[in-house]
Amino acid sequence: MPAFDLTTLAIVIVGLMGGVLGVVGYLTLGERKISAWMQDRLGPNRVGPGGLLQPLADGGKFFLKEELIPDHVDRVFYLLAPAVAVITSLLAIAVVPFGGTTPAPDPQPTVAAFDAAQADYRSHFSAVMAPGLDVGVLYVFALGSLAVYAVILAGWSANNKYSLLGALRSSAQIISYEIPLGMSVLGVVLLVGSLNLERIVAWQAPQPDGTHHGWLVLYQPLAFLLFMTAAYAEGSRLPFDLPEAEQELVGGYHTEYSSMKLGLMLMAEYVHLVTAGFIVSILFFGGWSFFGLENAVSDPVWGAVLKAAILIAKMLSYCVFAQVIRWTIPRFRFDQLMNLAWKVMIPLALFNLVCVIVVGQLGWPLVTLTVTSAALFVGAGLASARGSVTNPRRAVPKLPPGLPAGVTYASR
Amino acid sequence: MPLAESDVRWVGEPKLGFWEQLYLPAVVDGLKTTVGHLFGPKRTEQYPEQEPKLPPNYRGVHRLNRDEAGRVKCVACYMCATACPAHCIDIVAAPAPPEWTDREKYPETFVIDELRCIYCGMCEEACPVDAIELTTLYDLTGLSREQMVFDKEKLLSVFDTTTGAGTDPVRTRAGRLSPSSEPPPAR
Numbered sequence: 001m002p003a004f005d006l007t008t009l010a011i012v013i014v015g016l017m018g019g020v021l022g023v024v025g026y027l028t029l030g031e032r033k034i035s036a037w038m039q040d041r042l043g044p045n046r047v048g049p050g051g052l053l054q055p056l057a058d059g060g061k062f063f064l065k066e067e068l069i070p071d072h073v074d075r076v077f078y079l080l081a082p083a084v085a086v087i088t089s090l091l092a093i094a095v096v097p098f099g100g101t102t103p104a105p106d107p108q109p110t111v112a113a114f115d116a117a118q119a120d121y122r123s124h125f126s127a128v129m130a131p132g133l134d135v136g137v138l139y140v141f142a143l144g145s146l147a148v149y150a151v152i153l154a155g156w157s158a159n160n161k162y163s164l165l166g167a168l169r170s171s172a173q174i175i176s177y178e179i180p181l182g183m184s185v186l187g188v189v190l191l192v193g194s195l196n197l198e199r200i201v202a203w204q205a206p207q208p209d210g211t212h213h214g215w216l217v218l219y220q221p222l223a224f225l226l227f228m229t230a231a232y233a234e235g236s237r238l239p240f241d242l243p244e245a246e247q248e249l250v251g252g253y254h255t256e257y258s259s260m261k262l263g264l265m266l267m268a269e270y271v272h273l274v275t276a277g278f279i280v281s282i283l284f285f286g287g288w289s290f291f292g293l294e295n296a297v298s299d300p301v302w303g304a305v306l307k308a309a310i311l312i313a314k315m316l317s318y319c320v321f322a323q324v325i326r327w328t329i330p331r332f333r334f335d336q337l338m339n340l341a342w343k344v345m346i347p348l349a350l351f352n353l354v355c356v357i358v359v360g361q362l363g364w365p366l367v368t369l370t371v372t373s374a375a376l377f378v379g380a381g382l383a384s385a386r387g388s389v390t391n392p393r394r395a396v397p398k399l400p401p402g403l404p405a406g407v408t409y410a411s412r
Numbered sequence: 413m414p415l416a417e418s419d420v421r422w423v424g425e426p427k428l429g430f431w432e433q434l435y436l437p438a439v440v441d442g443l444k445t446t447v448g449h450l451f452g453p454k455r456t457e458q459y460p461e462q463e464p465k466l467p468p469n470y471r472g473v474h475r476l477n478r479d480e481a482g483r484v485k486c487v488a489c490y491m492c493a494t495a496c497p498a499h500c501i502d503i504v505a506a507p508a509p510p511e512w513t514d515r516e517k518y519p520e521t522f523v524i525d526e527l528r529c530i531y532c533g534m535c536e537e538a539c540p541v542d543a544i545e546l547t548t549l550y551d552l553t554g555l556s557r558e559q560m561v562f563d564k565e566k567l568l569s570v571f572d573t574t575t576g577a578g579t580d581p582v583r584t585r586a587g588r589l590s591p592s593s594e595p596p597p598a599r
Contacts, residue, residue, distance in 0.1 A: 034450070037449070037451075037454070038446045038450050040449055040452060040454050040455045040456075041454060041455070041456045042454050042456040042458075225436075324443065324446060324447065324450075325443075327446060328439070328442040328443055328445075328446040329439060377434070381430050381431075382430055382433075384428070384433035385428065385429050385430035385432075385433045
């Protein structure tokens with residue numbers, strides 16, 4: 001592990017948290033602007049130039065609103081839920097690289113070699129809050145699934161049927177989508193051979209020995225599709241926002257929250273989006289590498305800034321894409337949601353995993369995986385169209401001609 | 413009369429084919445629409461800076477028209493007050509000054525309660541001399557109920573303002589009062 005330097009760490013933590021929360025604030029503005037533009041409106045443009053200070057006004061509004069705790073809630077869990085939501089979402093950022101990184105060293109045969117490798121690793125700069133964590137991907141997923149506790153605590157403690165329904169939907173949805181989320185990444189992990197996010201980035205960058213794999217989305221397009229879909233569902237983004245379906249559940253699990261506690265709940269969702277953006281950029285889009293642009297600057301400090309800028313730009317484009325998708329696709333029905341997870345995404349992720357294992361074992365070129373991904377995707381479409389998997393051909397009872405039972409015409 | 417069975421068409425759920433089951437083409441289709449609108453022209457009207465263009469027959473605040481001599485055109489016939497479904501017009505008639513030879517009465521007071529008014533335009537329709545008209549003034553505000561009760565001077569000033577601004581030209585240019593204003597025939 002790199003040396004523990006409290007000052008540097010504090011600066012990194014404060015800077016990163018501030019940066020992430022700033023991005024979150026402006027994502028809310030982006031969401032409103034994008035939805036407005038799509039609907040041929042202009043969006044918020046009165047606070048500051050072009051509406052740029054709108055997030056400040058929104059945040060200030062959250063602080064100034066009345067802090068209402070209904071009498072009928074379970075106070076302990078009611079107050080705990082927003083804290084859990086924010087803590088889990090922010091903790092996940094800790095292992096996510098936000099700029100240039102050096103891959104963590106391999107296991108070494110002797111203690112001396114280990115110390116030397118670690119000293120070498122420590123001498124390089126890594127733009128991560130907790131560098132060198134070998135279970136990086138697992139850590140992010142573990143905290144991502146802890147987020148469901150916030151939703152369940154909020155829904156249960158609020159003692160309100162809408163909150164409870166939202167929480168129940170959320171728990172079913174998040175637990176279901178956790179499986180394709182994890183299994184789609186397994187292919188990536190198998191290809192790279194490490195759970196460490198810094199090593200996953202390094203695998204996609206040009207290697208010291210001259211080989212260059214390229215971005216993992218080239219070899220795992222199906223996994224990318226599954227991962228992105230599952231990540232939307234995990235973050236309750238719109239095609240899958242059943243936990244807080246406004247039209248059905250008032251506000252979903254945060255119906256009974258007001259003031260900054262509601263703000264924290266909403267903030268946690270956007271932090272999830274930011275984390276998902278970083279993870280997708282790192283797992284599938286090469287992290288800080290961008291067709292050699294990352295080496296355009298030789299100065300180490302400006303090079304690190306450039307790498308961070310590339311990665312953050314990738315993260316932001318993911319977030320914007322998620323918002324465009326949100327205002328494009330209508331919400332799934334709950335049975336469709338479950339069908340998609342259990343009957344489509346989980347089998348596809350499993351087949352994809354098997355393909356990666358087989359290709360890796362036989363030593364075939366990586367391009368084979370692109371072909372198998374496409375074949376699996378088309379095959380899934382064919383299987384569904386034949387009605388064998390997602391919509392089994394049931395014999396639909398043909399209604400007798402005439403009026404449905406119980407309906408009569410008014411006599412004249 | 414019962415429906416003939418041949419007229420009844422039973423509609424079932426459409427079958428999804430290969431293309432639909434791939435999901436992505438439909439998503440791309442949707443994205444084409446939304447992204448097209450993302451960069452398309454916007455229809456928002458920036459209200460306080462950008463005034464809406466209202467049709468000339470918009471029914472906003474009333475005005476009392478003046479004739480060529482600048483006198484109030486109204487002849488206090490009470491037809492608007494009678495036609496008003498909200499009973500918001502209150503007129504006190506008085507004999508016209510002797511130098512006003514074209515009419516025998518004129519309104520001493522003419523009060524419209526703009527808060528009671530439902531802006532139906534029936535007063536305008538009822539007026540035989542085109543003296544009362546609804547203008548396109550829509551942003552009518554006041555600090556009290558009393559302020560929203562418009563008297564004759566206020567209604568005449570609405571006429572001066574709207575004709576001066578050119579938003580609501582006088583709709584009738586006959587310049588003559590109608591027969592209803594004429595004094596009754598001498599017995």
